[in-house]
Amino acid sequence: MVTIRDVAKRAGVAVSTVSKVINNYPSVSEDTIARVNEAIEELHFIPNSVAASLSSKQSGRVAVLTDPDGQTLASSEIMMQYIMGAVKAGNEARLDIVPLFFSMFAGMEVEEIEHRLEAQNIRSIIVCGLDRDMKALTELIEREKFKSVVVDMPMESENTSNIGVDHAQAQKDILRKTITENSGPSDSVLYISGRTNSYVTEERIRGAMELSEEMGFELTVMNGAFSEKTAREITFKYGRDKDIIACGSDLMAIGAMKALTDMNVFHPVCGFDGITLMGYAGKNMTTVRQDFYCIGEEALRECIRLMGGETGRSIKVPYDLVQVRYEDVLN
Amino acid sequence: MVTIRDVAKRAGVAVSTVSKVINNYPSVSEDTIARVNEAIEELHFIPNSVAASLSSKQSGRVAVLTDPDGQTLASSEIMMQYIMGAVKAGNEARLDIVPLFFSMFAGMEVEEIEHRLEAQNIRSIIVCGLDRDMKALTELIEREKFKSVVVDMPMESENTSNIGVDHAQAQKDILRKTITENSGPSDSVLYISGRTNSYVTEERIRGAMELSEEMGFELTVMNGAFSEKTAREITFKYGRDKDIIACGSDLMAIGAMKALTDMNVFHPVCGFDGITLMGYAGKNMTTVRQDFYCIGEEALRECIRLMGGETGRSIKVPYDLVQVRYEDVLN
């Protein structure tokens, strides 16, 4: 293995100088920088990220915390995108990322979680899929011992940023689109919501309700708990007499569509997320596509920003209104 | 952060002694072990895995190399399972795991990949989804600089183990089941295979052909290249006159089933993998379910075994013949 010392020797400088060059410290002359970089090139030197992480109390590593158990197919696709995005951005920034799963911390006290993270030299975490019931993780973030970036939760402080689409606005947009492309404001809409312990659910419901006021259509909200099965049952019971079924997630939209198909009625259905599975679920469905990969990347960059000492903020990312067709997901 | 020194002081021993206790070295008395463990408990000490990785040339970290870009929905589910399994087993063994994606190494020479892995203190890798075209990664494994565990590739040497189901046997089993549960050996079977640069494709084809000889049914093999689209097209063209469609992957089975449905014929279709999406794809489909999570776990354990100095081997894991129904995937 070629180390920083080899580079130093080759370039005829001290190791500390090489380190400074690697990390773009100011107090090195152009001349020296060039010599060192040349040596790095020649020796194919790549700094050891483990050693770097150990020695510097500044940088450290970033953990991506997800819960792929939650929502089956949808969640494995989504979580994978988050992770891939973060890993890619981490790679570019010469930063190790550590994938962790909620299930690993089941039943742990905050202190123990903290210790475990510390023991992995983790200075910053990205949390995806958090809901209000997960007290330990919420507290972990609130203690601000780590720089945190939370996806889809309204947490913001000195050391905490949040990132995600504007769920209320997106819900309005997709619903408006669905309504106007169909019979119009005289429609009556059944909204099947996600689990109520989730911030995105609140926002999406808020969006739907605001739009209902604005446009003057009739809106019925029912709790589908992010469950495809429940959404299906609700649709069986109450879907027939409605004109449009809007759902707080794609999986529920798929459940609703199954029910409609079985009942032989063909109301338009809209979902939320933009998962691939939608392509398999039948015609007449639209959804809000979130770019999870991009959110993962962006979240990682935000971690770097926070570790650089800047203070937490709120980041809104763009979304698309799409119709996922089978032809599009076919490969 | 509580370090090994704090523990040593508390227990009244040297740091090296604490280290020995942590790593279950023999030369420590019961008495001392007890005292040290007590101190560890009291201080809630968790050893720093980064420091451990840096200092020990023996242990180090394990990378999981996957390619979730390959097969869309199927692959994100499968790769996620591999990763989760490995992360879980790694967690238990106090071992950091590093997720990496094939795309990161696109166009790199073997040497550069080696340097990059070294720079992350990686001593062992798990490679999932490798095919014959990926020269650099294949060479990486063959150079035996790292302890490798390859999923579904027949590589075996001093430092390389392979793991996976017996694809030929599994293909025989599922095909036999499908045939006997239908019209019997007079059937004519269309087998849509995966990409030919893949070992599993060869094995599965071999299984199908051997069974065809044994049972005496007519078998037509066509290359579907793991593509849902291609499988669909093939089925459109040649599926009508057959009795059974067998596919080298679930995604292709889904494509085939779509075609059959569109043609309004209802031959049984069997796939291979056991992905959740199968539950959404219609009736009359069976498949071989592989336990990817378990394979990920087992692969990690095999890494540990290899790092412990034992020599490579071949591991076969069990599989199930199942019918994935919508009710089963519903949540």
Next chain:
DNA sequence: TAGGATGTAGAAAACGGTTTCCGAAAACGT
């Protein structure tokens, strides 16, 4: 009872970087 095994514990040198601090040289002002 001398000599070697054996068992147990500690001191210190790694591992490969980062960072602090200090001194020499160069640039500047008067």
Next chain:
DNA sequence: ACGTTTTCGGAAACCGTTTTCTACATCCTA
């Protein structure tokens, strides 16, 4: 020409482990 500031580069301590090597008991054997 001389003091003062800046700029640049190096020496060394440090991050938290592991591992080797040494030291001292204790025990056994001849």
